[in-house]
Structures are given as C-alpha cells and as structure tokens.
Ligand code: 5GP
C-alpha cells in the first residue's frame with residue numbers, strides 16, 4: 001500500500017516536472033531551436049544568447065539546457081550546470097574583451113521566464129529598472 005502510494009506521488013512529481021519544462025519557452029527554444037539570433041556560445045549543457053529586449057549595450061542570457069526553475073530551486077544535482085554557467089560567462093567576457101560587466105539573476109516577481117538564466121550586462125548605462 002505504502003509502496004503504491006509512493007509510486008503515485010513520484011509519478012505525479014515527474015508529470016508536473018515534465019509539464020513545467022514542456023510549457024517553458026526557454027525549454028522549447030533549447031529543444032526545437034528558433035532563437036531570434038544565433039547563440040553566442042553553446043556547450044553540452046549551456047546556451048548563451050543575446051536578449052531580445054536588451055537593457056544594456058551588451059545583454060546576454062546564459063541559460064542551462066536543463067530546466068531549473070529559479071535560483072530558489074537550485075540543488076546539489078545542478079552543481080555542474082551552475083559552474084558551467086559561470087565558465088561560459090568567463091569565456092564570453094574574455095572573447096568580447098569586456099573590462100567591466102555585471103551578472104544578475106531575477107527572482108520572484110522580477111523573474112518573467114521561469115527557467116533559470118543569468119543576465120550578463122556590459123557597456124553603456126544599464127537600465128536596471130527595465131531588467
Ligand atoms: P527575467 O525577467 O525572467 O529575468 O528575464 C527574461 C529575459 O528573457 C528578458 O530580458 C527578456 O527580454 C528575455 N527573453 C524573453 N523571451 C526571449 C526569447 O524568446 N529570446 C531571447 N533571446 N530572449 C528572451
């Protein structure tokens with residue numbers, strides 16, 4: 001009985017997770033393509049793309065291919081993805097010779113796309129209120 005219950009709870013959890021990623025715009029773009037511009041850098045686990053609505057001269061999104069909802073849901077299993085996100089940021093900073101830059105994560109009501117992404121911002125005046 002307990003085993004059966006555990007099975008259903010796990011099954012429901014998996015379904016919710018699947019639904020979340022299936023309905024997620026970033027998961028869709030990662031899986032099916034269709035970014036407005038070619039990715040700037042892509043690894044096995046991360047994609048970096050220009051933001052379609054930039055709030056600074058350089059505004060790049062660094063996105064794990066795995067669906068992680070937000071900074072609040074990052075867990076041990078995501079550690080490689082998180083390190084890789086920063087490694088991709090380092091490569092872009094180096095390639096673009098950015099002397100000063102900022103990395104930002106939105107959460108709660110500031111986060112519009114519920115799939116973890118890091119904003120890499122540089123150059124000009126960053127319009128923080130629009131981020
Ligand atoms: P958030 O507010 O969730 O931190 O940021 C989401 C960001 O994703 C926004 O800056 C928005 O402009 C960007 N964005 C939303 N949809 C797309 C898209 O289809 N392609 C790209 N490249 N950026 C997107």
Ligand code: ZN
Nearest residue numbers: 024027067115
């Ligand atoms: Zn997603």
